[in-house]
Amino acid sequence: MSKTEEKVAAIYRDVFSKIEPRRDVPDISLTFYPYVNVNNTIRVRDGRVIVKISTLMEDAPEGVHTALALILVSKLLRKHVPAAADRAYKRFISSPDFREKALSHKREKGRKVIGDPRGDVYDLEEIFDGLNAEYFDGGLKRPSIGWSAKRTFRRLGHYDQAHHAIIISKSLDSKTIPAFVVEYVVYHEMLHVKHPTVHHNGRRYSHTAAFKRDERAYDHYDEAESWIDRNSHRLKEIAGAVGSKKRYWGLFD
Ligand SMILES: [Zn+2]
Known part of the structure; x- marks a missing residue:
């Protein structure tokens, strides 16, 4: 894991220990992943928690990473997602700056296959x-x-x-x-x-x-x-x- 990834993984460990204080904090592997869309995933494999976060989130403020960690970990543990975390995350990804960044990222990454406008019947x-x-x-x-x-x-x-x-x-x-x-x-x-x-x-x-x-x-x-x-x-x-x-x-x- 890179330095930033280590830092964000620490947030996840923290969130795990807060949500389930009586359980051991699991091993966490966290990577920033160049998804075409803003996408963040969490799953468990062989007892390890694998977190993949969109590269678009890489330089998000710590508070936003904490909010996202609360959302993902709550979902993984089938707990209720805290409304404040949900709001903070959504506010961040719907800000004009972030949306512009996401759009240009998509423009570069996503190849778009558009067919011929002239069809068999309609043009x-x-x-x-x-x-x-x-x-x-x-x-x-x-x-x-x-x-x-x-x-x-x-x-x-x-x-x-x-x-x-x-x-x-x-x-x-x-x-x-x-x-x-x-x-x-x-x-x-x-x-x-x-x-x-x-x-x-x-x-x-x-x-x-x-x-x-x-x-x-x-x-x-x-x-x-x-x-x-x-x-x-x-x-x-x-x-x-x-x-x-x-x-x-x-x-x-
Ligand atoms: Zn429509």
Whole structure:
């Protein structure tokens, strides 16, 4: 372990002895790990506690490391996570500085595979430009846009802020999907470009009131919503997931 890792591991030993004072403090191996996203894990292997913390946390203040240690150790021991620790950690990772750091880290680490915007049936760039002219006065800067590699059905589209990219599920690139449905999903993702995620008290708000208001401005809003509701089986079929027990949930991100 590096010097910083040793220092942070000492915090974990401290937390273990506070949460379970009557037990011996276990051996702890702690490493900073270059996860693409902010991710921190704890597990036990051969009686040793293995802690992996995102490299993004490396220079976090001691108080934040203590908060994170309380969260991870409580989870490991199936104890209630102290609310104050939860708040302190979330406040830290939702601060503008940290978020900027996390985004640029993701930009560097995460390779994004974006498929061709021209599908077998629908051309996403064409759809984007049409919607842009109609609903945004042509003012939205076009991000990378493309079809997903897999025909997913649980998530029909998402906007990746780090890579400024819209990815639409390949399941929608089919003659059996009406154009207004594909457009609706693209339109939804375009609204994520227009209304960036808001962070407030450590929580993320992607679908704000303003977002939802704009969403309803889409000409075929009701029609598209109810089509998607009624056709989850069709989407599953296209995705080759008919037997899947997975319920259809979370249309968009
Ligand atoms: Zn969304």
